[in-house]
Amino acid sequence: MSDNPEQFRYSEEHEWLSAAENGVSTVGITRFAADALGDVVFVDLPSVGRTVTAGETCGELESTKSVSELYSPVSGEITEINDAVVEDPALLNSEPFEAGWLFRVRIDESAEPARLMSAAEYDGLTNG
Amino acid sequence: MSQSSDAPPNVTRTTPLDAVHRSLGAVMTDFAGWRMPLRYGSERAEHQAVRTAAGLFDLSHMGEIAVTGPAAGALLDHALVGEPSALAVGRARYTMICDERGGILDDLIVYRLADHEFLVVANAANTDTVLSALLARRTGFDAAVRDDRDRYALIAVQGPASPAVLGRLTDADLGALRYYAGLPGTVAGRPVMIARTGYTGEDGFELFCAAEDAETLWAALTGAGEPDGLVPCGLACRDTLRLEAGMPLYGNELTTGTTPFDAGLGRVVKLGKPDGFVGRDALAAAAERAEERPPRVLVGLLATGRRVPRAGYPVVTADGTVVGAVTSGAPSPTLGRPIAMAYVDPAHAAPGTAGVAVDVRGTHEPCEVVTLPFYKRRK
Secondary structure (H helix, E strand, C coil), rough: CCCCCCCCCCEEEEECCCCECCCCCEECCCCCHHHHCCCEEEECCCCCEEECCCCCCCEEECCCEEEEEECCCCCCCEECCCCCHHHCCCHHHHCCCCCCCCEEECCCCCCCCCCEEHHHHHHHHHHC | CCCCCCCCCCCCCCCCCCCHHEEEEEEEEEEECCCEEEEECCCHHHHEEEEHCCEEEEECCCCCEEEECCCCHHHHHHHHCCCCCCCCCCCEEEEEEEEECEEEEEEEEEEEEEECHHHHHHHHHHHHHHHHHHHHCCCCCCCCCEEEECEEEEEEEECCHHHHHHHHHHHHHHCCCCCCCEEEEECCCEEEECCCCCCCCCCCCEEEEEHHHHHHHHHHHHHHHHHCCCCCEEEHHHHHHHHHCCCCCECCCECCCCCCCCCCHHHHHCCCCCCCCCCCCHHHHHHHHHCCCCEEEEEEEEECCCCCCCCCEEEECCCCEEEEEEEEECCCCCCCEEEEEEEECHCCCCCCCCCCCCECCCCCEEEEEEEECCCCCCC
């Protein structure tokens, strides 16, 4: 059932991080997380320009039954947020790895690297 | 959520449809000691299916209690706040069972199946409490109280297409079956008690069947409903459907600390019953209090933003004064905005009251005070 893309890295908070392009990575939540939340109805994202620290709360995802905090998987500066997913949170459920991405972050190379998992390791976490 | 069960706490009950839910890929949840389907796919799509077509629910966790015997009606008149003895055979009534202080132990539906036979349907979490209370209150009445939970499965078909769907599987005269009525019939060749009741705000039916017939009926209803877009529905959409319809949920709007009058449901209390009933004096006082100086009033709140007021969040005024508390809240698929029910001080309870907000995790989200229900179907 797992469709966690090989090229991403994953956090224990069920977020994915794309490989950096020009120092900037894209962040989203995994299909496992989206399925667990159910229909997401409200997405609160950090503002562009904000500096975040790995593991820090930087937003909220609200679904029919619950509200979950959003964490940044890495330290850095928010460079862009996905306005489309704010407008239509259902994208998180339908395409969590693509159109449902959440924000882009310029990774702070001087910060201690966050401990992230490979797709295989994350598969192990969610199938366990 | 209240919990009470004689079963060891780590034993979860399963319904006769458990294997079906698994084969459908349902997300399951523990609810009041039962493993129940929360949703099969998108809970919002399930909600919309019930509003526009039809949905199929497994409600086998509900607690069926049979009350039989020559004094069955008299026992229920004494034990409950309503007057089941006045029900015609084949009719049903929404009612409540209260303690001596007038606090609500549970809200119930009582069906009169025959002169000397009633079916009391309690909430899953409260069935043991209701059973104990009925047994304790039985003294002196020529009536028997029987736990029938294992005997029945309960399957609901809800939504505007439900008469068409069910009509394909039964010869019963569904057109003559009124809202809050129930009759014995045959559905897909199986004996069933067909009731026109529900908890969704739509037309629909609840089918009480033998546990061993549940899978057959579920499959037959799934097939019969296909042309109309019937989908299996879980508890997640059941909650948003009942909230839009302004229906209270025990444990949220109704508790032992609440009387029916506090919940705005004083109409279910028949204070004039000739022989009195358990909780009568306390309820008579609660009725007067609700009239003269009501404590807090149950209202609807319609959020103007997108963040959802949830159970337990404070209701506040512009200066931050707490004037109430949310009891249920959810994003409303039909209204496209978050909705909530809340108990608020009478000064802020009138529909249209300005300056009311809900403290959503530290942020005051403005809300309109509105009359319940949020949604009413066109008849």
